[in-house]
Amino acid sequence: MPELPEVETIKRQLTREILGKKIKEVIIIKKKLVKEISPQIFKSKVVGKFIKEILRRGKVLIIKLEERLFLIFHLRISGSLILSNCKEDFAGVVFRLADDRLLNFCDARVFGEIRLIDDWQELPFIKAMGPEPLDLNKKQFIKLFEGKKAKVKPLLMEQKFLAGVGNIYAQESLFCAGVHPERRADKIKRGELEKIHHCLVSILKEAIKRKGTSVDTYRQINGNKGKYTPFLKVYQRENRPCLNCKTPIKRELIGGRGTYFCPHCQR
DNA sequence: AATGGGACCTGCGCGC
DNA sequence: TGCGCGCAGGTCCCAT
Numbered sequence: 001m002p003e004l005p006e007v008e009t010i011k012r013q014l015t016r017e018i019l020g021k022k023i024k025e026v027i028i029i030k031k032k033l034v035k036e037i038s039p040q041i042f043k044s045k046v047v048g049k050f051i052k053e054i055l056r057r058g059k060v061l062i063i064k065l066e067e068r069l070f071l072i073f074h075l076r077i078s079g080s081l082i083l084s085n086c087k088e089d090f091a092g093v094v095f096r097l098a099d100d101r102l103l104n105f106c107d108a109r110v111f112g113e114i115r116l117i118d119d120w121q122e123l124p125f126i127k128a129m130g131p132e133p134l135d136l137n138k139k140q141f142i143k144l145f146e147g148k149k150a151k152v153k154p155l156l157m158e159q160k161f162l163a164g165v166g167n168i169y170a171q172e173s174l175f176c177a178g179v180h181p182e183r184r185a186d187k188i189k190r191g192e193l194e195k196i197h198h199c200l201v202s203i204l205k206e207a208i209k210r211k212g213t214s215v216d217t218y219r220q221i222n223g224n225k226g227k228y229t230p231f232l233k234v235y236q237r238e239n240r241p242c243l244n245c246k247t248p249i250k251r252e253l254i255g256g257r258g259t260y261f262c263p264h265c266q267r
Numbered sequence: 268a269a270t271g272g273g274a275c276c277t278g279c280g281c282g283c
Numbered sequence: 284t285g286c287g288c289g290c291a292g293g294t295c296c297c298a299t
Contacts, residue, residue, distance in 0.1 A: 076292080077291080078277085108277065111275065154270090
């Protein structure tokens with residue numbers, strides 16, 4: 001699933017490839033992906049505009065066009081944003097650039113969304129977002145957990161709490177820190193929170209360096225898979241031996257989400 | 268306040 | 284081998 005490292009990868013790669021380019025044509029194949037405005041208005045506003053800047057906030061990718069106009073992309077579960085063709089019939093929305101290259105928004109499950117807005121920071125779900133995990137120091141990170149009764153794993157994934165962390169990196173960080181995913185957040189000791197912080201930051205950075213994790217449909221903009229996948233230690237490793245202690249990795253539904261952890265190493 | 272379940276959607280894995 | 288069922292997943296919304 002595209003989480004912070006995957007969206008950050010897309011942001012960096014798109015910045016290198018399409019910054020300053022002009023959008024010549026827009027083809028909307030799956031209407032449902034474009035939220036709030038009609039395909040006609042969307043097209044008429046986007047066509048002819050230059051790409052001025054590419055940003056990321058949490059799992060959201062933001063393309064700044066001319067005239068204070070922003071394209072907002074959320075890939076949700078199965079979305080991808082690539083400069084090569086979509087797999088099969090997964091093409092959702094296609095942006096043709098002035099040099100005739102195609103930026104494709106592909107989405108098999110059609111949960112993704114594209115918006116066009118003049119002030120992205122005012123979007124309610126962006127306004128409500130918690131801090132960026134890579135911008136927090138240890139002290140600020142620890143403070144977030146004060147008085148939180150929720151289980152730590154669902155809490156880490158909550159975008160209002162912390163922006164950009166999803167199912168994969170929440171689990172990997174907790175395994176790294178040796179903390180059980182069901183621990184009540186405000187009962188976790190200071191030293192353990194420090195570990196979670198350190199693990200989360202280093203895992204996110206390493207995943208960005210390797211251009212993301214492709215357990216599902218996520219791809220780099222050239223269509224290649226992310227290269228962090230082989231470094232996953234618990235995710236999708238049910239019944240396989242823990243890399244630390246050989247205890248079989250357990251899978252449980254926690255907060256309604258599949259969660260993998262080592263019942264021996266994580267307490 | 269926090270948790271749980273449903274809705275959205277469809278490819279794919281599994282069981283038969 | 285082929286079919287059909289139901290899971291998975293991020294987020295929002297509603298109910299408890």
